[in-house]
Amino acid sequence: LYATIAANLFAVSAAFTALSRAMDTTNMIKGLDQLGAASGKNLGYLSKQLADATDGAISYRDAMESVAKASSAGLSNLQIMELGQVAKSASQSLGVAMPDAISRLTRGIAKIEPELLDELGLFTKLDAAVTEYARSIGKTATSLTDFERRQAYATAVLKEARDKFGDVDLES
Numbered sequence: 001l002y003a004t005i006a007a008n009l010f011a012v013s014a015a016f017t018a019l020s021r022a023m024d025t026t027n028m029i030k031g032l033d034q035l036g037a038a039s040g041k042n043l044g045y046l047s048k049q050l051a052d053a054t055d056g057a058i059s060y061r062d063a064m065e066s067v068a069k070a071s072s073a074g075l076s077n078l079q080i081m082e083l084g085q086v087a088k089s090a091s092q093s094l095g096v097a098m099p100d101a102i103s104r105l106t107r108g109i110a111k112i113e114p115e116l117l118d119e120l121g122l123f124t125k126l127d128a129a130v131t132e133y134a135r136s137i138g139k140t141a142t143s144l145t146d147f148e149r150r151q152a153y154a155t156a157v158l159k160e161a162r163d164k165f166g167d168v169d170l171e172s
Helices: 002-039 043-053 060-072 077-094 098-110 114-118 126-136 146-165
Strands: none
Touching (some): 043 060, 098 114, 098 146, 126 146
């Protein structure tokens, strides 16, 4: 009797979790559509491209989450796709789960948090990135906007990741 009750409770709990996750995904799709409309980008399509570029190593849901964060941080479509490519190479090189690799890259760049990138072997220095970027656009480091500082960091992180992992292409 106890085993039957426990099994039924587990089944109900699993069903509730599945429904809750489905609702979260539905809300995420709606939010992504609204963010895309506001930014003039088709973020749903970009999410599908990102998931496809990783050969299914991340789910469509993980791709939507990464695209939403990266897009809201000002990354371009090209940068987002490159993020997927370097995350895949880093994942294969280091044995890190692909969802973790892309999440760390996305959050590390969006929040300018080098600590998130350390576990991927990326040690990009913010000050050096900002100085180099400012020089490349003819400004001083102190005159850069928050957006430009984030672009500086994204550019430097993606370059470091390409340099470290660009030659990696293992069969999936």
